[in-house]
Amino acid sequence: xxxxxxxxxxxxxxxxxxxxxxxxxxxxxxxxxxxxxxxxxxxxxxxxxxxxxxxxxxxxxxxxxxxxxxxxxxxxxxxxxxxxxxxxxxxxxxxxxxxxxxxxxxxxxxxxxxxxxxxxxxxxxxxxxxxxxxxxxxxxxxxxxxxxxxxxxxxxxxxxxxxxxxxxxxxxxxxxxxxxxxx
Numbered sequence: 001x002x003x004x005x006x007x008x009x010x011x012x013x014x015x016x017x018x019x020x021x022x023x024x025x026x027x028x029x030x031x032x033x034x035x036x037x038x039x040x041x042x043x044x045x046x047x048x049x050x051x052x053x054x055x056x057x058x059x060x061x062x063x064x065x066x067x068x069x070x071x072x073x074x075x076x077x078x079x080x081x082x083x084x085x086x087x088x089x090x091x092x093x094x095x096x097x098x099x100x101x102x103x104x105x106x107x108x109x110x111x112x113x114x115x116x117x118x119x120x121x122x123x124x125x126x127x128x129x130x131x132x133x134x135x136x137x138x139x140x141x142x143x144x145x146x147x148x149x150x151x152x153x154x155x156x157x158x159x160x161x162x163x164x165x166x167x168x169x170x171x172x173x174x175x176x177x178x179x180x181x182x183x
Contacts, residue, residue: 005017006059006067008067008118008119008122010114010115010117010118011114012071012072012111012114013069013070013071013072013078013111013114013115013118014069014070014072015067015068015069015070015081015082015115015118015119016067016068016069016070017056017059017067017068018052018055018056018059018065018067018068019068021076021077022052022068022076022077023048023049023052025076025077025103026048026049026051026052026068026077026080027043027045027048027049028103029048029079029080029101029102029103030042030043030047030048030051031043031044031045031048032103032104034104035101035102035103035104037140038136038137038139038140038143038171039171040165040169040171055067055080055082058084062085063127064082064083064084064096064122064123064127065082065083065084066080066081066082066083066084066099066101067080067081067082067119068080069081069102069111069115071106071111075106078102078103078105078106078111079100079101079102079103079106079111079112079115080099080100080101080102081098081099081100081101081112081115081116081118081119082098082099082119083096083097083098083119083122083123083127083132084096084097084099085097088162088163088164089163090160090163091158091160092133092158092160092176095131095132095133096123096127096129096131096132096133097132097133097134097135098116098119098120098123098132098133098134098150099134100112100115100116100143100146107142112143112146113146113149113150116146116150117150120132120150120179124181124182129181130180130181131178131179131180131181132178132179133176133177133178133179134147134150134152134176134177134179135160135174135175135176135177136174136175137162137170137171137173137174137175138159138173138174138175139170139171144175144177147177148177150179151179152177152178152179153177153178153179154175154176154177154178155176155178158175158176158178159173159174159175159176160173160174160176161173161174162174
């Protein structure tokens with residue numbers, strides 16, 4: 001039975017289930033052009049709220065999602081990190097992906113890596129996944145560095161054109177990183 005609540009603590013962070021109070025800071029996150037640089041566009045408030053509602057629903061259905069990330073004693077919502085099943089077809093799907101998105105005020109402090117490590121551990125231990133992937137636009141060097149710090153590896157042969165983007169879009173070419181369960 002999927003968990004409807006979720007709480008995973010790291011030394012500095014809490015990954016947790018979505019709360020109604022998370023929607024406003026998530027809107028701000030998704031409206032920030034710096035945060036959304038490697039996404040097709042910033043999101044409107046309605047699009048952001050719909051995405052958050054889908055993540056809540058995904059948790060209820062699957063037992064995992066992109067969770068809200070809290071910095072206790074500092075900020076109740078600094079971004080999202082978690083696991084999902086991509087909604088498109090590609091040579092590496094079906095699969096489970098890991099991803100993150102943080103407010104710019106929290107970049108460069110190791111939070112993405114710390115939260116993602118916790119999500120990876122959860123995916124491998126609690127969910128029993130054999131492999132988790134990550135992908136991003138080829139030019140997103142910040143996220144690629146996080147993937148590498150997580151121990152994920154890239155084979156250039158796995159790189160792909162994102163099927164939901166126009167082939168001429170600057171973001172179309174994506175890199176794929178993989179990590180197998182500890183063995």
